[in-house]
Amino acid sequence: MLDAVGGFNNVLPSPNNLIAMLGTGNGKFGSAMLMSSGDSNADIDALEVADVTGDGHLDIVSNTLSQISVKAGAGDGTFGAPILSGRGSSGTKPQTATLVGDFTGEGTPDVVAVITTGSENIAGSDVVLQQGQGDGTFAVIQTIHIDSNSATSDLADLSGDGRPDVAVEGMAGFDFGVYGLFVFLTQPSGTLRTPAYLPRGFGALVISDVNLDGSPDILTDGILRIQVNLNNGSGGFNQLMELPAGGDPSLAADFTGDGKPDLTSDLGTSPFSFALYMNTTP
Ligand SMILES: [Ca+2]
Ligand SMILES: [Ca+2]
């Protein structure tokens, strides 16, 4: 049954910043369960649901104002006290992504936290790789700084070697920093390579194999264009295809039922409206 888990922007600090609603099996959800990530002042902008304790039950991976928080799922819809470790958030600077995957390759899920450390004027973010210990704790093994304010990030095996890689879309600062796409490929040693930077997009990204060649491509938001950054098969994205479009790419999924991923874009209008682009790859 489908359950829902979310986090709060704690504008007014409250004792709870996580919410879970269990599916009731008829398309509805039960009453909201409020929980704490372990820090009532922390904004939860990005959480992930994954089994990081190795017991087969899904856990909630989020953050406090300084650390990664794991609430271990018991499998019955209840969660344990927060397990805190590693590095998350950065005071009030947001953790914009919590990406869970086995980067180091020994079978235990690790976390990449993408944390904006800069300001509106001077852009900067830390991409922090933290090795999972298998018990819900993480140890920082690598931090890479980029001169861009992270907005959207995701992971996928972009290079085709079986290891997850990371893509980060960032925004420029008024005085310093760049907008665009940073691609971090995971090396056989289990750490991230220095990112490849492409000045594409202004903060939105979606990863999907849109040309159906088996390698995930990256969609970014150009000016009145959706930029399709085609993967060369080994995680290089120099080849660019542009679609005249309004709005930011938001979701790739097969809406038409032909097995090809279609795309929605958020048109940024009120009331909310979106566009649907049908994938016409032959
Ligand atoms: Ca678990
Ligand atoms: Ca690992």
Ligand SMILES: [Ca+2]
């Ligand atoms: Ca890879």
Ligand SMILES: [Ca+2]
């Ligand atoms: Ca592709």
